[in-house]
Amino acid sequence: MDRLKALAPEEELAAIEKLFAEKVFDLDGPVVHFPIRHHSPACAHHLLRTFDDYKPDIVLIEGPESGNPLIPVLADPATRAPVSLYYGYEDANGRGACYFPLLDYSPEYAAIRAAAARGIPARFIDLDYRGRPEAAEGGKSSAQDEALLAGSAFIGRLCRLSRARSFDELWERAFEIGGIGRPTREFVRGVFAYCTLSRMTYSPETLRSEGDLEREERMGAHIAQARARYGRVLVVTGGFHTYGLVTQDEPGGQTGRGPAEDQAAPGATSAAGGGPGGRRSAAEPEDSLPKDSPPTRYDRERGIVRKQMYPMVYTFEEADRLNGYASGMPYVGYYDRVWSLLARGDSQPYERAGLDLLAGLGRRLRSEGESVSTSDGIEAYGLMQGLAALRGKSQSGAYELTDGVTSSFIKGERTLAADRPLEKLLAMMTGDRIGEVAPNEWAVPIVEDFKARAAACRLNLRSTGRHRRTLEPYAKPAHREASRLLHCAEFLGTEFASKESGPDWVTGRDMNRIRETWAYSYSSRTEARLIENSIYGGTVEEAAEARIAEELDRLPAHHSGEAARWLLRALVMGLEALAGRLFDRLESALRQDGSFLSLCETLDSLDRIRSHRRLLGVSDESRLKILTDEAYEAAVSRLPGLNGLNPDEQPHAVEGLKLLHMHAAGRSGPAAAAAGSDPDENFRDRLGELLAAPNLPPRLEGAAAAILVRLGARESGELSLRARAYIQGSPDQALKAAEYLQGLFALARDSLMQGNELLADLSGLLERLPHDEFLRLLPELRLAFTFFTPPETSRIAAKVAELHGLPAARLEDAAVDETVLRAARNLDEAIRKEFALWKLEAE
Template structure:
């Protein structure tokens, strides 16, 4: 033990071995291991929550693979939680493993989580006019990841970081000073600046990471760093944050207790910033006075997997580091780290089909060494290797370099926790399902294609939908490529460590995923405010297959639908119900009750829609037009069984559309849309559609109303452009009307027309422009031919049909067709 370290109480005799470290520093981790080997203490005290002492033996489990984190959450409010992450290169993790390997007790001595979580609850979050503002995402990250990590600060335990404090809390009082603010954020930045470095990371690499640790000088780095921190604290104090004083008082009490039990063979591993405070001569009474009256909350703790990405500062963790992947490499490859690193980079780039040879690696190693020599560094660091990779392997491009940074410098390593670790029952059930369904949580984003005709894929879909209903966003549904059938689902999966908190929080609903999702759905149905929310919940219950929750949801849905007289609400709710009916076929779900509610809802929409469309302003008319589109799509999806039980629903809907298309009190955008829907369904002849357009575009109609009708008929990017391309009579009507709009009215209708035609594909716009440029006299295709369809010839063009035959055979999967198949394909071409 060193003579400078005295007992915190000021007793005479040697003090504890204080090992001040940088959290998540591989150099500190190697130095801690060497110091412990040299000193051989009888107990190791580590900065961290004491409630986790019972979890320390799990660190020796073969299934435990860092990065991992200690998770503490309030029992009555699981969403209030905090993480204490540890990587394999974290000094605290190395100290734990050394103690377990040598049969030495290891204990955590920081302020208990029971106080930390309660203290966070009492401390108000600053409003935008009081401090920096936060987005909801940032707030969630702040609540999930303490700025201090186990008191694990950004570097050397910066002042002002003391547990999961809200962003902006604990600002130093008095006039701000640049130097004090720097220390509050990063104490090592001041030391780096004093040494003539403009980058603290580079300074730390030079003085610690690139420094060999021998047995003879194992304690020298800690003595030097402790003296430096003592000078900083003498100058700047606590940086204006009182919580550090409380934490350090508690740590001094724990060190005293360990000294009484183990005499002076005590080693303490803590943030270097705390070392001067632990050497400070104080009384027991003074330390206990600082701890008196601290708030408490009942907490649970466990180990959870963590990721390198969450260790990075970019991930939002306040005590993070810039390059966890690089630090992990330095810790695992102490010999020839540059050569091994550049070999990893070359392997990654080759996997991405870039040409990188062994000569590139050799040249990059030489360039990195040359750059280090020119910059006066003992060994190449991350900046030198990055510059070498950019110049030699990436040919000066930052695009592949960004891939190297994302995959290697930061990394996507996900830790593992043994099954014996404490967990809420819901977490255990989820782990069982993940193992049975072969859905391993992964930190990298990946797509999962599911075929619901397969039993395993169906169960995977149910699990992901149930977790989404519980607020555990492991998977996000995506549009399936190449198929629109309901039997196929595509998910984007990515496991984040914070999801462990969401699982713990969802544990209040049940002990299994099925039971929890059922209880959550029933509660959400009763609490839903809008009818559309209940119908969306019914759809989610069908997707998640919650048969016990569906009756409750359906009862609430029927009650809300009977009381809601707003046609807009009914029209907004109907599509979700109809979509839900489609899932019954592929999932084998009984949707009879849902079909009855959907039919009743549709009947009420049919009756109430015409009067609801009268006397609407432009904004309300546009919203109602969207409702009409939604109802039209929903009615089209209704099955034949529903139509047989409740009459011909589609026919009645078409009758409603005809009523809307002929009423002058209905806004033009709705009338135009109804005419278009009838035309697309074949219920309205093209001649009739042209006649209606001609009436609307006559001089007796106000230009604004006519422009709205055009938007409803051919607007919204719904294929209206192609309709005008192939039916030049309609295009001629629009062209003639537009050229006849008075100048004083043209500026009023121009924005509406611009919005209508800007939604078309560029090719469609070019074709329309060419047709308009030719003029009515040059539009030969507009002549009605023997086929009776404007723009089409009277007979098949055999030459053009033969040109597409090979493609048709390829698409239909046919072999060399005989003459009959050719005739069939010609019929298809017609």
Template sequence: MDRLTGKADQDVAQLRTLFESQVYNLNNGTLYFPIRHHSPVCSYHLLRLIEEYKPDIILIEGPESGNPLLDVLADEATQPPVSLYYTYESEEERAACYYPMLRYSPEYVALKEAARLGTPAQFIDLDYHHFAKPNKAEQREFSIQDESLLAGSEFIHRLCQQTNSRSFDELWENVFEISGLEKSTQAFTQDVFTYCTLSRMCYSAEQLHSTGDLAREAHMRRRIEQAGREHERVLVITGGFHTYGLLMSEHPEPDSAGMTLNDQVRDQNSIHQQMYPMVYTFAEADRLNGYASGMPYVNYYERIWTQLVRQKNSVYNVTALDFLSRLTHKLREGHEHVSTSDAIEAYSMVQGLAGLRGKREGGVYELMDATLSSFVKGELTLASDKPLQELHQLLTGDVIGKVAPNPFSIPIVEDFKERCTESKLQIRTTGQHKKVLDVYAKPDHRRQSQLFQCIVYLVPDFAKRQSGPDWIAQRDMNLVRETWVYTYSSRIEARLIENSLYGGTIREAATRKMEEEMKEIPDHHSGDLAKSMLQALLMGLQDTAMKLYEQVKSALQKDGNFLSLCESLHLLNRIQQHRRLLGLSEEEQLLNLVSEAYNHAVDKLMQLSRTNPDEHEAIVQGLKLLAMLADSSEEHFRDDTFRAHLDELLSDSQLPAQLEGVCIAISSGLGDRLREEIVDRARGYIRGSQEQTRQTALYLQGVFSVARDAFLYEDQLLSELNYLIEQLDYEEFIRMIPELRLAFTYFTPMETGLIADRVANLHQVDIEEMSWSSIDERTLIQTKTWDEALRKEFDAWKLI
């Protein structure tokens, strides 16, 4: 035990005595087996211990509410990684926890071995809500197998420094995972107990109380004592950090973290808790990905465990060879230049590094160092680290577990899996998958799109539309295909479980959730309600969408905002135009709703004279929509109200310039005003007061948004704009440039070229001269100096 430098020999001797008398004594009625969560070597020695000790019952650190699920976990049809998902909710807080199990987790190995031998097994830990302390009114998820105290103690920190270990994980692999294979089970268990206890001794009782560890240990201690009264041979499997606390009770805790019996009963009545068996993934179980406990590089240690179960020799060397072979193959598939000699050199280096570091075999850290040295050519950069990226993915793995059929299954989760299977979505492996859907041409693809929309509505993290028409945001509507990328994990299943309160199927849950959300929308927000109607249709919930009919109609009558009404009109009109694609057959109702939105938007036109400048761009789009519908062949839009209100607006001297421009352009396009009036009003701005002149660009923006031809093919407006530019002084010209440029963004490149031709003709110059580069400032100053000198000379000779 010379590695324990820094700890007093007396403390170590006391721990040795305690270990031999109370922890690992095969003659005792209770035997303690300290572990590190998800450690293959712990599971390896655990199997040997069970065979030798032959316990009457096995007690495991795990939430007691999970005991009804033990048969499901031990079922042959269950394929790890799996997890117990625990949720609790009270008036003050809400939280969720994971209790993951891998094929080589000691807890899972104990359950499987107990089932094989017919030995009873039980979880003995507190349910998580007794000691979890999330922020009030904040939901969060965590793993209760948290090893941050063990890995972050001062003892471990100094030990890593002394052994030149880069992390606790590297230290653990060296001391336990590799060296532990050649030790007896008793010697290995003693090392685990000693290391974990010395780490625990770095913390005060107050710290252990604040984390809930003392409360948990007091509870588990009572369960152990109870089992000891009922069975002759009890095997206790807990995290090594807790073993000492189970034996020593200098800091006894009241039941359930200080509560009286009445408090406990009252607490249980106020807490709503549930626990479900669910799938888990290698990626989520990897400690490097944010999971708080256990071993990193899950797939690597899964391979180690497989070799141990097969009782192979040199398991780490065999595993290193396997990973190097697969890495070489994968890199070659990616067209990386990797030779067989590189792989051979890497394998040789794994063994060489192991010898230099005093290890019997090279582990995962030697494998990574060898890959860096042999596969990365030159300096390690973002462009050259592909081998390390691929190795990390191989070490982590992409496996998703499977839970045996059981009465605890959640209907919505089963429906989700069934629907995904029907749609051929990949939910058996991790990683990002892609699905391209031709929603306009193929009914099956349209149904798959509806499934994606439903699931994303319930669980946004599942998928994302990478490209394709966005009906809600009104973007990319010219595209005919949708591309979805999706990723499945246990967190997706957890979110589905949370949504199970809405219904037993994806469709039912989405329907009820949407109906409840619609109740929260204020009854005058017609735009939000119309958006909900469209979203329901995209999810294939036609019945839900039509339930909104009366609610939307009522909101339109109460909505007094022009922009909100225009948004509603735009959405409703799009639904009406694409009703067959969206699965609607009732045309009359939709037409009435569109007409209702149109009439109410028109009635609000007179508000536009007193609007905020920040809203003008959106108002312009609303006016264009109304103009398009007013000019259509639809009978219910063909009245004179819109045109009459435009006339009134154009007579209002307070009408903002940009809105005046779009109104006169629309009125001219409808044939109600002469096109010459567009120029006349522009002339009024250009030749008016200084303040009016500054509004010219805004007026032109309004005109060009609807009637670009008024500038493209007629000379009067071009001449007036040319006059404006000639008359402006330098400072005013610079001030107006941004708005003028914005006005001309409405023109296409071809139209811009046509304008350039007309400007060249106006100034009687060749078109090529328009593209000449400007004179640099230095030349301009020099030329100006020469010009002044010549003028003085001419004046002296009286030549001017």
């Protein structure tokens, strides 16, 4: 309090002291307010003392009011922190979500457990909908945001006066380490004074725009209702709100509407009983149902059209504020150690937690080959104690620990590589624990289904951090099931897994690979995304099927290429039940599709399915073959209309021609020749029509001519003649030669190797082109030669050298000798210096 006197007027502090004594912490009064900081072990410690001293009849907690039926789940011994309440809602702006995380040492969670142990009711009294702009816009945020408290002008001045680097360091010094041993009344008075002075730096307009005044009106109405029914009411809220609650009008004069007017779903059971001894009185209002509960009048006034709330697992990593959540203190793993030691009666919990982490850090670094000695650890520990004494602390805390490791373990300049000890320490201080929620009636079926399937596939859901799994879906049925689950999870946007390597079924890339490597990590985000998908189905498969059906409903009926890709995705995810309906949809789309490119995409996808039909679980092979043949015939019939394609579509058309050529070659095999049939005759005829079309783009001309030569419908010399027509034509025609070669080389790159005519013509073109036109041609020409392999490129270079009378060995010589380059550079520098002496400018 001495520091506060230097920053606040004496009369202001006297008013805060009077308010504290009369309305905040009067243990003989009907209401006791206990101001807290979220996730503070010291606050939780003194709160449990207050339970013993005050012996309340009911506990009111800052938390989402629709979560009251979930309090017994949170209080269940089978529930292991960290856990969270997930509140999802939908309004006119879209979907949004809030999280209410709870750790073992969160004061709110300590209050829930203490109430359950004493058989008294506990209630949440805060709004579900936080009223903040980012939440209204569909953002996802923590319901324990302390940005206003930590960022106030008062806290900024206090940090400068105290020489603290941040509010977190100031708080640890003043209240965590400095507050554990204080009398509870003195501790609570300090928290209330700090938080009140922070609040006073904000205008009412700011507080209302942030939603704080609205929330306090709602909490005040709950407090008034509880005060009318219980003799001793303990109120646990963030310290920032305590001043607003105790300065409201008397309970009979509340301007806000009471909670009883807004309750929905009659017949819902109470969260933890009601009335003295935990029994509900006849006049007591029912609680809102958490799962898919209808919006109350209060919700409707705020535009909420749908809402739901569930208990879910959480992780230390997500609860750590340094990882992006402005919800309480950082270093959650470190403070969890402190809380455990405090619960065991350790007199120096912070000192002990720091020493344990320091010893563990040394062992971990040495096991990973880092050069860290025992003397480094001793030096760091001594530095921790010295810094604590210098900073006026009775024990070293989190910031002394990080400073000690930085000074003693990091040798020399701090770099990414040298920072490894500190990086490891911060990871240990965060922790990797993931919570567990007790079995309950509000368990979300899709979450339970996902967990059961993941357990069957031996995926690690028990600890945080990125795990890796390499699968062999071709060889092992169990791996195939795991692959299907991971593909479903990725498609549903669960943020659980991402594929690092392996075949890409939809795009056709890396199809030669037989293994898949996945990175995955289970967290509350995964559960939240699964809960969001619960509107589509009760299992992962049902949700994926419904999502695909929804995507198909948006798809035009004639887009067969997209329909085929969705069929392929469904099969990769193991959705065989959906595949039958998708075959029907694809068959209908094929008969309406008039796009050559779309039909080729369909054919490509069907080819991939046929090649891997055993792996994908396709049982109706005859129908698959019929659809493939139909897609081929439909694409061939669209060939004469390709001369109207846009330039951007032409490379895809060339790939489509290549695909059709492969099919035509497969259809005219030995069996067809023996039967005297010619199944590719229609393909040849349509290609001939395309080649005869006026204004045919050069790239398509090259591809079509190459296919006809390969099918024996044209002489091989025609390819060079057509190229010569471009090369020796007008300047505009010459510049189109590279496009013709791109189409030609895509299907018949051997045409360049069969004779010297084409190479000679191309060499002559490059020799006579003006420099500017050569630069215009060069990118397209380079693209044409990307179809050749490196050995083929070397053979082409040798033939070019032969055309110019040069030995092939000369091609391996460096363009310019290195000594010549160095001499030229030195000469250039000397000339520039000479110019500078004469004050001349070098061009």
